Amino acid sequence: MTVGVAVRGLPERAPSVRRGRFYLWLRRRSTIAVMMCFPLLAIITCLVAYPFAYSIYLSMLNKAETAFVGFGNFLFLFKRETFWLVVQQSILFALVAVIFKALIGLIAAHAVNTIPSKGQRKWRGMMMVPWVIPPALSTLGWWWLFEPTYSAFNWLLAEFAVPAVPWLSDVFWARFSVILVNVWVGAPFFLIMYLASLKSIPEDLYEAASIDGASAWQKLFHVTLPMMRNIIAITVLFSIIVTFANFDIVRVLTQGGPRNSTHLFATYAFRVGIESGDIPLGAAVSLFMFPALAILSFVILRNVRQRTVNI
Amino acid sequence: MANVSLTNLHKSFDRTEAVCGINLEIADNEFVVLVGPSGCGKSTTLRMIAGLEEITEGDIRIGGGLVNDVPPKDRNIAMVFQNYALYPHMTVFQNMSFGLRLRKYPKDEIQRLVGDAAEVLGITELLQRRPKQLSGGQRQRVAMGRAIVRNPQVFLFDEPLSNLDAKLRGQMRIEIKRVHQHLKTTTVYVTHDQVEAMTLADRVVVMNNGLIEQVGTPSELYHQPKTHFVAGFIGSPAMNFLNCKLFKDSGSLAVSVGDILKLQMPADRNTRYEPYLGRDLVLGIRPEHVHEKRAGNEVQTEVKVNFIEPLGMETMVYFTVNGVELCGRVSPEADPRPGQTAVLSFDAGKSHLIDPETNQVL
Amino acid sequence: MTNVTRNNGALSALLGSKSNIHVNRRWALFASYACLIVFVIFFLCPPFYMLVTSLKTNAEIANLATNPWLIEQGVTTEHYSHLLTETAFLTYFKNTVIVAFFVVAITMVVSVLAAYALSRLGFWGSGVMATGVFLVYLVPDSLLFIPLFNIVGGLGLLNSYWVLVLVYPTLTVPFCTWIMIGYFASIPKELDEAALIDGANHMQMLLKVFIPVALPGLIAATIFAFTVSWASFLYPLAYIYSDNQMVLTVGTVTTLIKGDVFHWGGLMAGALLAAAPPVILYAFLMDYYIAGLTSGATKG
Ligand SMILES: Nc1ncnc2c1ncn2[C@@H]1O[C@H](COP(=O)(O)OP(=O)(O)OP(=O)(O)O)[C@@H](O)[C@H]1O
Ligand SMILES: [Mg+2]
Numbered sequence: 001m002t003v004g005v006a007v008r009g010l011p012e013r014a015p016s017v018r019r020g021r022f023y024l025w026l027r028r029r030s031t032i033a034v035m036m037c038f039p040l041l042a043i044i045t046c047l048v049a050y051p052f053a054y055s056i057y058l059s060m061l062n063k064a065e066t067a068f069v070g071f072g073n074f075l076f077l078f079k080r081e082t083f084w085l086v087v088q089q090s091i092l093f094a095l096v097a098v099i100f101k102a103l104i105g106l107i108a109a110h111a112v113n114t115i116p117s118k119g120q121r122k123w124r125g126m127m128m129v130p131w132v133i134p135p136a137l138s139t140l141g142w143w144w145l146f147e148p149t150y151s152a153f154n155w156l157l158a159e160f161a162v163p164a165v166p167w168l169s170d171v172f173w174a175r176f177s178v179i180l181v182n183v184w185v186g187a188p189f190f191l192i193m194y195l196a197s198l199k200s201i202p203e204d205l206y207e208a209a210s211i212d213g214a215s216a217w218q219k220l221f222h223v224t225l226p227m228m229r230n231i232i233a234i235t236v237l238f239s240i241i242v243t244f245a246n247f248d249i250v251r252v253l254t255q256g257g258p259r260n261s262t263h264l265f266a267t268y269a270f271r272v273g274i275e276s277g278d279i280p281l282g283a284a285v286s287l288f289m290f291p292a293l294a295i296l297s298f299v300i301l302r303n304v305r306q307r308t309v310n311i
Numbered sequence: 312m313a314n315v316s317l318t319n320l321h322k323s324f325d326r327t328e329a330v331c332g333i334n335l336e337i338a339d340n341e342f343v344v345l346v347g348p349s350g351c352g353k354s355t356t357l358r359m360i361a362g363l364e365e366i367t368e369g370d371i372r373i374g375g376g377l378v379n380d381v382p383p384k385d386r387n388i389a390m391v392f393q394n395y396a397l398y399p400h401m402t403v404f405q406n407m408s409f410g411l412r413l414r415k416y417p418k419d420e421i422q423r424l425v426g427d428a429a430e431v432l433g434i435t436e437l438l439q440r441r442p443k444q445l446s447g448g449q450r451q452r453v454a455m456g457r458a459i460v461r462n463p464q465v466f467l468f469d470e471p472l473s474n475l476d477a478k479l480r481g482q483m484r485i486e487i488k489r490v491h492q493h494l495k496t497t498t499v500y501v502t503h504d505q506v507e508a509m510t511l512a513d514r515v516v517v518m519n520n521g522l523i524e525q526v527g528t529p530s531e532l533y534h535q536p537k538t539h540f541v542a543g544f545i546g547s548p549a550m551n552f553l554n555c556k557l558f559k560d561s562g563s564l565a566v567s568v569g570d571i572l573k574l575q576m577p578a579d580r581n582t583r584y585e586p587y588l589g590r591d592l593v594l595g596i597r598p599e600h601v602h603e604k605r606a607g608n609e610v611q612t613e614v615k616v617n618f619i620e621p622l623g624m625e626t627m628v629y630f631t632v633n634g635v636e637l638c639g640r641v642s643p644e645a646d647p648r649p650g651q652t653a654v655l656s657f658d659a660g661k662s663h664l665i666d667p668e669t670n671q672v673l
Numbered sequence: 674m675t676n677v678t679r680n681n682g683a684l685s686a687l688l689g690s691k692s693n694i695h696v697n698r699r700w701a702l703f704a705s706y707a708c709l710i711v712f713v714i715f716f717l718c719p720p721f722y723m724l725v726t727s728l729k730t731n732a733e734i735a736n737l738a739t740n741p742w743l744i745e746q747g748v749t750t751e752h753y754s755h756l757l758t759e760t761a762f763l764t765y766f767k768n769t770v771i772v773a774f775f776v777v778a779i780t781m782v783v784s785v786l787a788a789y790a791l792s793r794l795g796f797w798g799s800g801v802m803a804t805g806v807f808l809v810y811l812v813p814d815s816l817l818f819i820p821l822f823n824i825v826g827g828l829g830l831l832n833s834y835w836v837l838v839l840v841y842p843t844l845t846v847p848f849c850t851w852i853m854i855g856y857f858a859s860i861p862k863e864l865d866e867a868a869l870i871d872g873a874n875h876m877q878m879l880l881k882v883f884i885p886v887a888l889p890g891l892i893a894a895t896i897f898a899f900t901v902s903w904a905s906f907l908y909p910l911a912y913i914y915s916d917n918q919m920v921l922t923v924g925t926v927t928t929l930i931k932g933d934v935f936h937w938g939g940l941m942a943g944a945l946l947a948a949a950p951p952v953i954l955y956a957f958l959m960d961y962y963i964a965g966l967t968s969g970a971t972k973g
Contacts, residue, residue: 029794029796030794030796030797032790032794032875033790033794033796033799034790034796036786036787036789036790036794037786037787037790037791037802039782039783039786039787040783040784040786040787040806040846040850041802043783043842043843043846044805044806044809044843044847047817047821047839047840047842047843048809048812048817048843050824051817051820051821051824052812052816052817052820054820054823054824055816055817055819055820058819058820058823104712107708107712108708108709108712110705111704111705111706111708111709111712112705112709114701114702114705115702115705115706115709123709123713125956125959126713126716126717127709127712127713127716128955128959129716129717129720129952130716130719130720132900132948132951132952132955133720133948133951133952134903134904134906134921134922134947134948134951135904135906136904136906136922136923136925136926137904137922137925137926137944137945137947137948138719138720138944138948140723140925140926140940140941140944141719141720141722141723141941141944142719144722144723144726144937144940144941145718145719145722147937149737150734150737150741150937152722152741152742155740155741155742156742184715184716184719187716188716192963192966192967193966193967196963196967197967216697216701238811241811241813242813245813245814245815245816246815247814247815247906247907248906248907251906251907251910252926265815266813266815266907269815269818269819270818270907270910270911273819273822274818274819274822274911279819279822279823282819283819283820286815286816286817286818286819287816289813289815289816290816293811293812293813293816296811297808297811300811301804301807301808361866361870362870363866363869363870382869383866383869383870384869384870384871384872384873388870389870390866390867390870392863392866392867393863394861394863396861396863396864396866396867397867398864398867398868398882398885398886399886400885400886400888401885409868409871409873409881410870410871410872413871413872413873413877414872457867457871
């Protein structure tokens with residue numbers, strides 16, 4: 001029994017002695033790193049950073065993009081009532097929708113986590129459906145549910161002798177509807193985030209709490225929620241960004257109506273910039289989102305920081 | 312097969328200096344074990360030999376050739392890691408043959424080499440399994456198999472057994488020894504387990520704070536430690552240390568520990584100890600040289616036992632002398648009881664005297 | 674002393690009445706199932722209603738007297754066959770597949786390379802860059818679609834689906850890089866060192882060790898990139914207007930609606946068919962995707 005007699009092509013020869021080669025190799029390592037990151041850098045620079053800078057420049061031009069008007073577009077927006085409606089609706093939309101998404105997500109995650117683990121996958125799978133369908137398409141379904149003449153919801157209400165609801169034509173109900181659809185689309189995301197974080201809480205913490213005589217509510221408030229705090233914070237902040245910048249739902253459901261009452265920054269910018277052809281004004285509208293996004297991102301980053309430090 | 316030589320080897324990380332000038336010659340076919348407390352630079356030294364860590368200063372030669380600038384794959388070494396580092400997505404066969412495949416060995420040769428290595432380690436039946444389906448000991452064997460298939464010039468082991476339970480560790484120790492006797496490949500082995508070091512090594516290198524304290528065969532380190540650190544580090548339970556004074560007692564030299572203990576030093580050490588007469592020194596004596604009363608001219612002292620540790624074959628007794636807790640090793644028949652007195656004898660001929668200023672053993 | 678009695682009390686309360694625990698547990702289960710049923714009805718009612726509508730005859734859809742939630746006058750597939758034969762639906766489908774394919778390919782290559790470099794080749798500025806990648810992920814499409822409109826217009830790409838292949842990576846690459854960094858970072862360092870000693874160079878290390886070991890992450894990232902490029906709505910709506918360049922989301926929502934009468938049956942059939950590929954993908958790979966998505970946040 002002999003092991004590995006012939007070893008071919010391995011340096012029986014004394015390896016070469018020059019120091020230079022090592023530094024060459026070192027250099028090559030960082031060169032490789034930069035080369036590997038280059039496509040990413042190119043995408044970020046050309047398609048994110050540059051457009052952003054360009055957007056600031058654009059927002060200071062006149063409609064024909066021929067003259068520099070400074071803050072003219074911004075001042076013009078300040079004087080428009082519609083713009084303030086958009087600001088108000090965007091904030092209302094983001095906050096109310098996120099609160100309900102977070103609540104539904106939390107309750108659903110708890111419910112799923114309570115039932116025997118055999119059935120959890122099935123229930124979770126069913127509740128993920130809204131999040132899996134492209135939102136523009138599922139909103140189409142909602143639109144049909146809200147359709148004034150044929151509304152299937154109103155048909156149900158009529159069965160209980162409740163008068164028909166003007167889902168998309170009344171200001172209050174239109175706002176209600178876009179928020180409802182957004183909650184429907186976004187709640188599953190909270191569900192899976194919370195479920196993952198619920199499952200990562202070690203079981204013995206609950207056992208220790210039981211031995212200490214904690215009730216179910218006390219366990220929820222003293223074990224579960226504190227353990228989930230970080231993930232709840234990140235998910236909520238993240239969802240505020242996404243909801244605040246939403247476009248699809250409002251665009252398909254109400255196109256901003258009735259009387260511009262459901263416009264968000266994104267849909268309003270689209271209306272002004274693409275549809276009415278005033279690109280600089282549209283750029284100015286979407287830039288108004290930036291401060292809010294920047295602050296939220298900064299807060300998220302502080303939560304996520306630990307991980308990047310470890311890399 | 313090759314010798315390895317480290318010359319004035321240094322390694323500093325950003326702030327800390329991990330290795331501060333190591334000189335070591337490892338002969339062909341030798342099994343050298345690096346031991347030392349945690350953080351003393353054992354792994355760093357090994358990783359510099361492997362080429363995984365850049366050398367700050369000094370030279371490493373393998374088989375006579377300077378390898379400072381040679382990347383790991385061209386050093387013709389193999390390494391076994393503490394957590395095995397098996398590729399989880401490959402079968403045992405693929406794990407073992409990965410290096411050969413990257414070096415474009417012909418298929419039938421790969422088959423033969425892996426087959427032979429698997430046979431040496433007794434893992435032939437496991438070749439088609441994945442690492443997840445193996446026990447800790449089997450994984451360790453596979454990791455060794457991966458190292459030996461390439462028939463490297465040098466094997467490097469970094470605490471390969473510390474993830475295993477005590478029993479398996481014993482078995483694998485024997486296995487490693489067997490493989491080394493079979494292949495005779497030069498081996499550098501890092502551990503902090505003394506038993507591993509003593510049983511496996513041709514020579515043991517004791518490191519501390521990035522420096523080599525002593526190099527020697529296991530028995531040299533045990534019987535003739537050169538420094539305070541080595542004396543205390545080798546042997547378990549550790550050597551007892553007592554502050555003492557050297558004086559002349561009716562023609563021969565003796566040490567006294569407070570007023571309690573007086574030990575006559577053997578006459579053949581007179582010339583060695585003479586210059587230190589009247590100095591404060593440290594007396595080192597191993598627990599096995601503090602035992603129950605036996606025939607002979609050893610010093611006997613009555614002590615009060617603090618507590619005992621019966622180990623079956625022998626019993627460790629702990630007692631206080633001059634404010635220092637000492638350990639002795641007595642036969643169970645002596646039956647020491649905590650709180651009671653016992654008569655113990657000190658084997659002065661086996662003791663060491665240490666100069667506390669230089670920390671050298673005299 | 675008080676401590677002891679209190680603990681005893683708690684312990685006996687805990688152990689004393691086993692049936693009490695049992696009852697509580699039953700109630701918790703009951704409440705959970707009740708919640709789940711309510712939520713599932715809420716979550717599934719629109720897709721269900723879309724399916725029902727798409728299988729009804731036009732006459733029944735128009736008939737206000739019938740129950741809209743049920744099919745009472747016979748199932749028909751006429752909307753589907755009309756969709757596939759008389760409309761540009763299949764063109765949209767083909768365009769979407771092409772776009773999704775290229776976006777996924779570009780995204781995976783770019784983000785795997787970058788994630789490997791950022792997680793393993795630690796170079797000057799790599800930490801900042803990893804953070805930067807995460808920040809870019811937070812930039813929504815609605816912030817940049819207007820300047821990009823001018824930019825792609827300048828490139829002459831307006832009204833071509835290749836513009837989507839160009840701009841979608843801004844939505845997919847940052848997140849995919851981020852989750853791949855997470856997966857790569859969880860591979861123990863010893864594994865690369867073993868591969869280094871075995872003689873692997875960077876490319877071999879990436880292809881033969883990292884990618885196979887991080888395969889679940891790779892699958893999650895792929896699904897993410899696919900979904901984003903399939904579901905995106907704003908960019909195609911802003912940049913594409915010809916029928917032969919249109920993708921599914923916008924095509925279904927805009928062109929199928931045209932005409933005086935809404936063809937609700939056809940519209941719902943279109944929406945369902947267009948949504949089918951991602952839904953089917955999820956049905957099979959849901960676990961990978963969820964693991965990838967949640968690891969992005971929970972590992973932090
Ligand atoms: N990558 C590194 N960056 C900075 N310092 C390091 C690095 N690796 C090791 N060190 C430091 O170098 C010193 C020696 O480390 P080394 O890993 O060689 O110790 P060791 O003897 O192997 O210890 P152990 O028995 O715990 O494995 C330690 O103080 C350690 O903190
Ligand atoms: Mg170590």
